[in-house]
Amino acid sequence: MAITDFLELDRTLSDEQRIVRDTVRRFVDAEVLPHIGQWCAEGRFPEHLIPMMGEMGLFGSTLPEEYGCAQVDSLTYGLIMQELERGDSGLRSFASVQSGLVMYPIFSFGNDEQKKQWLPKMATGEKIGCFGLTEPDGGSNPIGMKTRAVKDGKQYVLSGAKMWITNGNLSDVAVVFAQTGAAGDHRAVRGFLVEKGTPGFKVNEVQRKIGLRASNTSELVFEDCRIPAENLLPGTSQGLKCALMCLNQARYGIAFGAVGAAIGCFEEAVGYTAQRAPFGKSLDHYQITQMKLADILTQITLGQLICFRLAALKDAGALQPEQISMAKRNNCRMALETARRCRELLGANGITYEFHAGRHETNLISVDTYEGTYEVHTLILGQKITGKNAFD
Ligand code: TGC
Ligand code: FAD
Numbered sequence: 001m002a003i004t005d006f007l008e009l010d011r012t013l014s015d016e017q018r019i020v021r022d023t024v025r026r027f028v029d030a031e032v033l034p035h036i037g038q039w040c041a042e043g044r045f046p047e048h049l050i051p052m053m054g055e056m057g058l059f060g061s062t063l064p065e066e067y068g069c070a071q072v073d074s075l076t077y078g079l080i081m082q083e084l085e086r087g088d089s090g091l092r093s094f095a096s097v098q099s100g101l102v103m104y105p106i107f108s109f110g111n112d113e114q115k116k117q118w119l120p121k122m123a124t125g126e127k128i129g130c131f132g133l134t135e136p137d138g139g140s141n142p143i144g145m146k147t148r149a150v151k152d153g154k155q156y157v158l159s160g161a162k163m164w165i166t167n168g169n170l171s172d173v174a175v176v177f178a179q180t181g182a183a184g185d186h187r188a189v190r191g192f193l194v195e196k197g198t199p200g201f202k203v204n205e206v207q208r209k210i211g212l213r214a215s216n217t218s219e220l221v222f223e224d225c226r227i228p229a230e231n232l233l234p235g236t237s238q239g240l241k242c243a244l245m246c247l248n249q250a251r252y253g254i255a256f257g258a259v260g261a262a263i264g265c266f267e268e269a270v271g272y273t274a275q276r277a278p279f280g281k282s283l284d285h286y287q288i289t290q291m292k293l294a295d296i297l298t299q300i301t302l303g304q305l306i307c308f309r310l311a312a313l314k315d316a317g318a319l320q321p322e323q324i325s326m327a328k329r330n331n332c333r334m335a336l337e338t339a340r341r342c343r344e345l346l347g348a349n350g351i352t353y354e355f356h357a358g359r360h361e362t363n364l365i366s367v368d369t370y371e372g373t374y375e376v377h378t379l380i381l382g383q384k385i386t387g388k389n390a391f392d
Contacts (some may be wrong), residue, residue, distance in 0.1 A: 015081075024083035027083075030353040036214060051124070058099075060103035061080060063104075076317045080095070083260055088263060092254075093215050098125075103251050106193075109233040130170075132220050133243050135163055140176070147159070157226050161221045168220055200224045201220035205218050211362030251327075253318075261335045262300045268356050310323060324382055378389060
């Protein structure tokens with residue numbers, strides 16, 4: 001039994017779930033961990049991994065086989081995200097945006113033509129997508145968006161900007177949410193497909209990030225950007241709610257992914273403190289070290305339990321957005337705190353790319369921020385508990 005499977009959750013997996021998890025685990029050990037420090041130092045996403053991930057069925061993996069997807073259950077999907085983020089949050093970000101924020105809305109809100117055009121090629125990784133909701137003036141309250149889409153004959157004209165967009169510079173297509181009605185009208189927000197190279201559509205990569213360095217983050221700018229009217233995702237007729245439904249998919253994956261990052265940090269710290277002996281005995285002989293490790297393992301185990309329950313609720317069609325908020329909020333903060341404590345156990349080595357905890361820590365600052373900050377999820381839970389909406 002691995003120490004990070006303290007409550008023997010592995011026993012509850014089917015053979016198929018275990019095989020998928022172990023395949024992704026081996027991929028990360030062989031192809032990611034030996035090189036990730038270098039990619040972070042260079043500030044680049046490892047694009048050569050995309051076809052390999054496609055081959056393994058890691059994109060849109062819960063979607064139907066008829067679109068070339070693996071059609072796995074929710075727990076398998078979560079475990080894929082866990083293993084990818086044990087490697088690096090940037091890798092999981094790539095896969096969760098492609099799957100939960102681009103393929104999911106095309107599948108859920110697109111017409112047959114859009115699904116056939118995009119989903120099979122996105123499943124293999126031949127085509128890449130990004131998701132534009134956040135704007136330069138603020139992301140927590142997306143209904144304040146300024147990006148507009150105005151119908152003009154057989155076209156929509158987009159104007160505005162989206163900021164902090166994962167995969168932006170790598171993408172063939174962007175799912176962009178824009179206001180088609182009066183400012184602040186929830187119901188009039190719509191989703192559109194904007195293809196790379198469309199006149200009036202520019203992408204600027206964000207430079208000099210202090211974390212998620214092996215991930216592409218970009219600004220999307222729309223200046224009199226004309227797209228065919230048929231690029232509207234017709235099923236986004238419920239407005240902003242459709243964008244929030246996409247977030248549920250990504251937040252679910254992040255809750256699992258954060259556990260993976262925490263496991264990566266913990267396993268490294270256990271190994272390191274068993275070897276390092278600044279006072280003659282290895283660090284793991286000392287009570288302070290053992291207390292830190294016991295606290296961390298307990299928190300990781302609680303995070304795992306939340307995830308496994310989430311998966312069961314999701315497959316039963318009973319998962320509520322507030323339950324996802326609790327998992328995203330708790331697990332991201334848990335992983336961030338775990339990475340900080342593990343980096344501390346590594347002493348000076350913890351601040352280098354030779355080890356993993358410091359890299360995970362700077363990544364997890366972003367993971368704790370995106371897909372709804374800790375405060376936003378606090379207020380979502382607060383509303384559920386009290387019935388009072390603190391966002392008003
Ligand atoms: P509100 O009035 O509460 O709701 C409007 C309508 O939407 C419904 N709804 C949801 N439906 C499905 N899932 C959810 N999670 C939902 N939350 C709300 C709601 O029932 C209502 O429906 P109806 O039928 O009455 O119209 O909306 P609000 O404007 O007050 O917003 C509430 C708030 C603050 C919680 C929401 O705006 C929010 O979640 N803000 C955070 C924004 C966010 O998370 N952005 C993430 C951007 S994408 C990203 O970060 C990608 S990182 C990717 C990576 O690299 O991994
Ligand atoms: P703001 O909304 O300006 O908030 C600033 C601070 O105020 C935060 O601490 C927040 O918690 C707090 N705050 C806000 N409202 C309240 C309130 N009512 N009460 C108390 N405190 C409050 N977005 C996309 O659309 N697509 C992507 O692919 C994407 N990828 C990202 C990748 C990275 C690396 C990062 C860092 C972000 C990404 N984002 C993406 C954006 C992300 O979703 C936003 O950063 C996030 O939603 C927060 O928005 P903001 O940064 O504008 O902060």
